[in-house]
Amino acid sequence: MGQVDFAYDMVANGERAALAVAIYADRMEQRQEIGEDAMAAGLRLGELGSVASLAEGDLRVMADVVVLDCPDADAATLAALARLDVRAARSGAQLVVSTSIAALEPVFGCLDLSRAQILVEPTRAERVIALGSALSAISGARVRELSDGDRLTLIRLTEQVGEIAARLDRLSAGLPEKSNVFRFESPSQDYRGSGDGAERELLRKPRPPLPDPRLVRRIIRQRRLRAKYFGAEFFADPAWDMLLDLTAARAEHARVSVSSLCIASGVPPTTALRWIGQMTEAGLFERQEDETDRRRAFITLSDRAADAMARYFEELGRTAEGLV
Numbered sequence: 001m002g003q004v005d006f007a008y009d010m011v012a013n014g015e016r017a018a019l020a021v022a023i024y025a026d027r028m029e030q031r032q033e034i035g036e037d038a039m040a041a042g043l044r045l046g047e048l049g050s051v052a053s054l055a056e057g058d059l060r061v062m063a064d065v066v067v068l069d070c071p072d073a074d075a076a077t078l079a080a081l082a083r084l085d086v087r088a089a090r091s092g093a094q095l096v097v098s099t100s101i102a103a104l105e106p107v108f109g110c111l112d113l114s115r116a117q118i119l120v121e122p123t124r125a126e127r128v129i130a131l132g133s134a135l136s137a138i139s140g141a142r143v144r145e146l147s148d149g150d151r152l153t154l155i156r157l158t159e160q161v162g163e164i165a166a167r168l169d170r171l172s173a174g175l176p177e178k179s180n181v182f183r184f185e186s187p188s189q190d191y192r193g194s195g196d197g198a199e200r201e202l203l204r205k206p207r208p209p210l211p212d213p214r215l216v217r218r219i220i221r222q223r224r225l226r227a228k229y230f231g232a233e234f235f236a237d238p239a240w241d242m243l244l245d246l247t248a249a250r251a252e253h254a255r256v257s258v259s260s261l262c263i264a265s266g267v268p269p270t271t272a273l274r275w276i277g278q279m280t281e282a283g284l285f286e287r288q289e290d291e292t293d294r295r296r297a298f299i300t301l302s303d304r305a306a307d308a309m310a311r312y313f314e315e316l317g318r319t320a321e322g323l324v
Contacts (some may be wrong), residue, residue, distance in 0.1 A: 021131075022063035026050050030069050036066065037124055041131040055079035065134045067096045071121075073103035078295055081110040086194040087281070089113035094134035098122050101259065101269060106295040108258045108273075112287070114133060120262075120269035210306065211313035216248035224266070238265035238275045246285070246301045247267035247309045255288070 012140075021043040025031045046063040054058055054068075055076045066088060070077050081097070088095045095116035099107045104120060111118065117130045223244075224236050245264035249256045262272035276299060279285040284305040290296040301309070 013093060017062040018042060019135065020044050021065040021067060022047040022048035022049075023067045024051050024054055025067075025069035026052070027069075033124070034067050034069065034127065037127050038065075038131060041135065043127055043135075051077055051080070054084060063093060064138055065094045065096065065131065067098075067131075069098045069125075070107065071098075071100040073099070073106045075087050078110050081107065085111050085114045085116065088116070090139070096127070096130045096134055098127070098252065104259050104262070104269065105257055106130075109290070109293075109295040109297045112297070116274045117277075118270075121271065122270055124278055126270050133229055207307045207311045208314040210247060210251040210310050211317075213248040213251040215313075216244055216251070220244050220248070220264075227266075232266060236267055238267045238272055240265050240281065241277070242272075242275065243284070243301070243305070243309060246299065247306070248304055248314075250301050256300065258297065258299055261299050 008266060019042075021038045023031050023034050023045070027142065031048055035048070038045065043065060051068065051070050066084065068081070068084070070081065071083075084095070087093075093114075095105060095114050096112070096119065097111065097116050098119040098121070101120055104118070108118060117133060119126055119130055121131070220241070223235070223241065226232075242261055242265050245261060247255060258273075258276065259269075261276065262269045265272040265275060267275070276285060280287060280299075283302055286300050286302050288298045288300050290298065
């Protein structure tokens with residue numbers, strides 16, 4: 001793998017100090033590969049060990065970045081992962097956890113506090129991008145160089161989620177949306193004069209009901225049908241696909257697991273998890289713990305996202321009626 005320069009500035013005794021990374025993986029070759037990627041990102045190797053070593057003795061975070069590879073999630077590993085999540089959240093260490101699709105549910109359920117980056121069977125390129133993101137998140141470290149393609153991908157992801165959140169906010173308030181390629185429309189607000197008319201009080205319309213889930217599922221099937229004839233890569237829109245899936249589930253009073261939502265996104269699991277994290281931080285998705293199994297968590301629409309989706313489908317129905 002070519003050298004990737006994630007240079008950063010940390011001043012210590014007048015010189016730049018490299019941030020340390022701790023790597024835990026059961027397979028020796030995996031530890032070696034992750035170590036090479038970490039050094040390519042400009043990190044200094046710290047503690048190296050097996051995943052089992054995390055469960056031995058007092059767990060401590062001894063590095064700025066902790067990389068953990070756990071394709072299998074047994075009880076001991078999950079217990080150590082939950083403790084590591086708490087310690088990392090307290091210390092500010094950045095967690096990068098790679099796992100398999102089979103172990104995704106319990107691993108996701110254990111990582112609630114540290115905002116860990118979860119990678120599913122990642123490529124080395126995906127791991128280096130995650131390490132670069134971890135570096136940029138650490139106070140005092142400034143990522144200076146990243147490939148143009150990777151930088152644009154990260155920027156576009158953040159900007160797109162921000163734009164979606166802004167549009168959903170306008171919809172939930174019942175305000176008209178400006179024309180855009182990703183277009184939402186909503187009815188205008190009604191106003192009521194008070195007193196002598198000098199003041200106006202904004203009246204928010206009650207939220208319309210969520211659409212019939214059968215309609216939403218039909219839209220989802222129609223969207224997936226495009227890939228049969230044109231290829232899925234031309235129509236990747238994970239944010240909207242996940243919003244549709246969660247809207248249908250909410251109307252059905254069903255809960256959606258993180259692995260199910262990754263499948264609904266239509267993109268690789270690692271990419272889907274990155275979107276889920278961004279949408280959660282934007283206040284569009286919410287994490288819901290499983291009361292019967294603490295190792296499992298579900299994803300649901302936030303109330304304001306549900307409100308916006310309901311108003312969107314209401315306006316969509318009015319537009320459709322006008323075309324008949």
